[in-house]
Amino acid sequence: MSSRRIFARPARLAAIAPYVWMVLFFLVPFGFVLKIALSQTAIAQPPYEPLFDLAAGWDALEAAFGALSLDNFRLLASDDIYVFAYVRSLTVAVTATALLLVIGYPIAYGMARLPSRWQAVAMVLVIVPFWTSFLIRIYAWINILQHDGLLNQILLMLHLVSQPVVWLSTDSAMYIGIVYSYLPFMILPLYATLAKMEPALEEAAGDLGAPPWQVFWLVTFPLSLPGVGAGVLLCFIPIVGEFVIPDLLAGSNSLMIGQTLWLEFFTNKDWPVASAAAIVLLAVLLVPLLLYERLQKRQLEQGR
Amino acid sequence: MAEKLLTTDAELGAAGEAAHPAAGQPLLRIEGVAKTFGAFRAVDGVSLDIGAGEFFALLGPSGCGKTTLLRMLAGFEAPDEGRILLGGKDIAQALPHERPINMMFQNYALFPHLSVSDNIAFGLKRAGMARADIARRVAEMVALVNLEGLEKRKPDQLSGGQRQRVALARALARRPQLLLLDEPLAALDKKLRESTQGELMELQRRLGMTFIIVTHDQEEAMTMASRIGVMKAGKLAQVASPRELYEAPRSRWIAEFVGDINLFDGESKLRDGHRLIIGTRDAGSLVVAEPREPVGGGKLSVAIRPEKVKLSRRGPVGEAGRETAINLLDGVIADICYLGGTTTYKVKLDTGGMVQASVANSARLDVDAYSVNQHVVAWFAPDDCVLLTS
Numbered sequence: 001m002s003s004r005r006i007f008a009r010p011a012r013l014a015a016i017a018p019y020v021w022m023v024l025f026f027l028v029p030f031g032f033v034l035k036i037a038l039s040q041t042a043i044a045q046p047p048y049e050p051l052f053d054l055a056a057g058w059d060a061l062e063a064a065f066g067a068l069s070l071d072n073f074r075l076l077a078s079d080d081i082y083v084f085a086y087v088r089s090l091t092v093a094v095t096a097t098a099l100l101l102v103i104g105y106p107i108a109y110g111m112a113r114l115p116s117r118w119q120a121v122a123m124v125l126v127i128v129p130f131w132t133s134f135l136i137r138i139y140a141w142i143n144i145l146q147h148d149g150l151l152n153q154i155l156l157m158l159h160l161v162s163q164p165v166v167w168l169s170t171d172s173a174m175y176i177g178i179v180y181s182y183l184p185f186m187i188l189p190l191y192a193t194l195a196k197m198e199p200a201l202e203e204a205a206g207d208l209g210a211p212p213w214q215v216f217w218l219v220t221f222p223l224s225l226p227g228v229g230a231g232v233l234l235c236f237i238p239i240v241g242e243f244v245i246p247d248l249l250a251g252s253n254s255l256m257i258g259q260t261l262w263l264e265f266f267t268n269k270d271w272p273v274a275s276a277a278a279i280v281l282l283a284v285l286l287v288p289l290l291l292y293e294r295l296q297k298r299q300l301e302q303g304r
Numbered sequence: 305m306a307e308k309l310l311t312t313d314a315e316l317g318a319a320g321e322a323a324h325p326a327a328g329q330p331l332l333r334i335e336g337v338a339k340t341f342g343a344f345r346a347v348d349g350v351s352l353d354i355g356a357g358e359f360f361a362l363l364g365p366s367g368c369g370k371t372t373l374l375r376m377l378a379g380f381e382a383p384d385e386g387r388i389l390l391g392g393k394d395i396a397q398a399l400p401h402e403r404p405i406n407m408m409f410q411n412y413a414l415f416p417h418l419s420v421s422d423n424i425a426f427g428l429k430r431a432g433m434a435r436a437d438i439a440r441r442v443a444e445m446v447a448l449v450n451l452e453g454l455e456k457r458k459p460d461q462l463s464g465g466q467r468q469r470v471a472l473a474r475a476l477a478r479r480p481q482l483l484l485l486d487e488p489l490a491a492l493d494k495k496l497r498e499s500t501q502g503e504l505m506e507l508q509r510r511l512g513m514t515f516i517i518v519t520h521d522q523e524e525a526m527t528m529a530s531r532i533g534v535m536k537a538g539k540l541a542q543v544a545s546p547r548e549l550y551e552a553p554r555s556r557w558i559a560e561f562v563g564d565i566n567l568f569d570g571e572s573k574l575r576d577g578h579r580l581i582i583g584t585r586d587a588g589s590l591v592v593a594e595p596r597e598p599v600g601g602g603k604l605s606v607a608i609r610p611e612k613v614k615l616s617r618r619g620p621v622g623e624a625g626r627e628t629a630i631n632l633l634d635g636v637i638a639d640i641c642y643l644g645g646t647t648t649y650k651v652k653l654d655t656g657g658m659v660q661a662s663v664a665n666s667a668r669l670d671v672d673a674y675s676v677n678q679h680v681v682a683w684f685a686p687d688d689c690v691l692l693t694s
Contacts (some may be wrong), residue, residue, distance in 0.1 A: 024484030200413035203380050206400035206409045209478065217425075222417050 037275035038068040047269050072276035081282075082277060085260040086284065092171075092256060093239040094244070096178045100235050101228065103179060104186035108227075111187070112194035119195065126184050126191075138177055138248050145173050145249070174250035178239055186231040193227030194220075226299070229292055237285050258282055329392055331501045331514055332377075332482060333498050337386035337396075338538075339372055344373040346350035353539045354516065354531075359364040359508050361529030362518045365561070367425075369538040374484050390481065390615050401430070406480040411489045414459040421455040422447065427478040441567040448507070470503075476511070485517040489524060501527050522562050526550070529581070534558055550609075554690045555619030559607045564648075566613065566659050568606045572599065579686055582606050585656025590631050592689040605692040610662035610690040615649060615674065619681045631689075633659060633682045635673050649674060651682050 019118035039048040050064035057166065076082045111122045129137060144150045145167035152164040167173045201223065203216040221228075243258035250256075256261070320480070330353035337531065339347040346432040347369040354360050375381045377388065379400035388396040395403055414423050421442050428438045448454055451468040460469055473569065475483055488504070489497045505528050508515045519525050525532050526546040533543045542554045553559035571585030578594050582604055590606050614620070620630060638658070641652035648662045659682050674680055 027588075146603050166471060169345055198411070198413060200409050200411065201415060203400065204407075204413040204415070205426070206380075206473070207405075209379055209401045209430035210426075211399075214430065223415075 027112060031243060033275045034269050035068070037072055037279050038070065039272045040067070040071070041270050041272055042067070045129040046271070048272050052134060071274045073280070075273060076276055076280055082257075082260065085255050085257045086280070088254050089240045089281075090241075090284070092126060092174070092178070092242075093236050094253055096175055096182070096234055097236045098185040099175065099179050100182055104183055104231065104251055105228075107183075107186045108190035108194055110189050112119065112197070113233050120292070123129065123191070126187050126210035132182070134181065135244065140166065141173070141177050141180065145176070169251040171250060174246050177245040177249045178242065181245060182235045182239065185234040189234065190224065190227040193224045193230075226296075229295065233288065233292055236288060240285060306417075306538075314339075329359075330354055331391060331517075333374075333387075333389040334377075335387040335389065337370075337373070337376060337383045337388060339376060339381055345538050347376070347383070347411050350538075350540050352533060352540060352543065354514065356514055357512050359505065359515045359530045361516070361525035361532045362516065363522055363525040363532050363562075364533060364535035364541075368535040370518045370520075371486060373535070374407075374486055374516065377435060377482070377516065378405060378536050379482055381404050394489055400452060404478075404480055405482045406475040407486065408471050408475040408485040408488050410490060412459075412467050412491075414467060414470055414474070417456055418449060419456050420462070423459070423470055424474045424477050427474065431478060438669075441477060445477050448476070449473045453506070461596065463538045464491055465500070468492060468500065472507075476507075476513075480513070480641055481559075482514050482516065485515060487519055488517065490521075492517075497524075504528060513686060526562075532559065536561075552690060553607070553692070555694050556605050556607070557694075559690065559692060564610050564660060564662070566608045566610065568657060570606065571602070572604055580691070582691070586655060587633055587653055587659070590657045590689065591686045592691050595688045595691050599691055599693055603693075606687060607690040607692050608659075608684050609661040610648060611646070613659060613661035613682050615661050615663060615680050615682055615686045617678075617680060620683050629683050631686065635659070635680060635682060637676050637678050637680060640674070640676060647673065649680075651680060653682070 035047055035052075039050065041047060042049040050067040052064050053060060107126075111119055111126075114122055146152075147166070147168075149167070151167060154162075155161045155165065156163075158291050167176075197220070200214050201219055205219045206212070210218060235287065241258045242256060243262055246256045247259055247262075261274050261277050261281075264270045332352075332354040334350055334354075338345065339348050349367075349511075349575065350373060358399040358517045361372060364370045372381060374395075376383050379395070379398055379402070383396050386396065387394050390405070392405070415426065418426065424442045424445050425438050428441055433441070440632060442455075446455055447471055447642075451466065451469055451473065454462065454466060459470065468491070472488070475485075485504075489500055491499060501524060504515075517525070517528065529546065531543065531545055532549050533539045534549065536557060542558050544550060544552070544554075549558070549562055553562060557565070559565045564681040568582075568584040570582045570589060570590070571590065573583040574579055574581040575594070576591075579591050580594050582590050582592060584590055584606060587606075592606055601635055619632060633651070633653050633655070635651040638652040641648040641650075644665070646662050646664050649663065651659050651661060653659060661682055
């Protein structure tokens, strides 16, 4: 009995630790952001009001609570700029994620079918770009995509184009940047599911009369869906909020929500609207997350 | 239900007849097939004929090439040399989905995302069968392997034995000309394995289908197969009926691989009518029957199965005692291994060697049993010995 008591307490503490972390570093900051989102802009330091001052007494606090409003959220819904930014973010994220899946799947599949010692090499090759700063790699792309950059030189040399193509400040450049940056996040979960799949399953499908493309569609792909789900989420969610890549590679005529947020916060010094935009973004991203949860839960229940 | 099964059998029988129209020609002919992986010659020039309706076993230790040979029949590996003729047609380079051959995989390879009936229907859908026919065939197959009521389950909701049945039903559903079974019972426990062996034999006999089974378990091969091909290092060491394999192994290696055996190395000394006298190092002179094929000089081994070695306290009694050319070996019991139905005695011979004798425990009380260090005579008839040259 006594030994049980000794171990019980640290075990319980360890179970609490993630919740403590969540409360301290997610819920509390989220509370701050939510409060700012409900405040009004002010030319002051910090640039919003009301402020909560615990020293000012109960009545002042009550007045501060009364001053909170949903005005900023109404603004987000009524002003086209924000609606367009959300729609564009989601469009870019959906398109880029689809591209990533189409490009990443064959790579992951090829890796999973390599002899095992080459799989480790391929894995390192996928991860190696992470060893260089993300920002430097995006600047390198600016170099490659500019008027007399490497890409145009190659295209001209191969006579695929007669004059240099404008890449920079276009959506194409942005998609190239996004797909390049997020590819490992798509490949790794896909590779993990494909590598642990029993090769006999594909052989059995062939043995039962399925030509190779049917083997893929009826067996390999359905069984890799958990990996597809993980890869899609790992790419889709950060791409929706992506700021650096569209800012450096895309044109400035249409903005993603991350860029809009940045503008509101730093250029317009409108912290409340920026906070409201961030909270709506979070709410939008919760939808695919919850869908994925439901799907996984259903799969688990079916498995039982 | 009995009626349904009868129609199944009739249809299957018809399918089986159509499968091999050319009479006198084996269903499957393997001609000089070889397969090399890197520097390793996994299958090294195997030639073999298998007739329609045979239950053939490929037996051998792991790494002998039996699985590679089976995979070449299924189409998962292409042979580097040789031909594989099915009903007279060379299929060596055909892809798996182009062959009228199905396989039951070692770990069953059931599709985890499909239900039992969808697993069984998979091959039928690929064959473009009509929906109603598929449903009927799936129901037949489910009944055939006694899986009624489990059609909607997923493979991971089934026991090992049930999964094995689904795999069998799935492989049989397309009514293949040839069914390959890769260690089909290896994942089952001993009792279930034994009952399943019987069921597989019964099924094969009833469907009249040709089965090729790969196994490393010699008892399994002996029980089920009508013919066994023993493989060693990529080559077929012997192809024979179970009885012939056991009683007339072609080499020392086969004799030791299939069952237990006592081996005495020696040289030929004398010929006495139809008997040869072999001088052995460990058991003195032994009399053996002259083999059908004459043996040359040089090193020989006398092989005798433990159950053919008799033990007694003073020597052979009755009829056998009057036989002059009997092999008599004096020794003491060194070790006793009680196995229930039989007891295996290890006898240390006065001449230096060891001989194992397996004695049936035909009485419940052990009045006749021997004890360690007891002096005994081990004896066996010349006709029960096999003379091996290699």
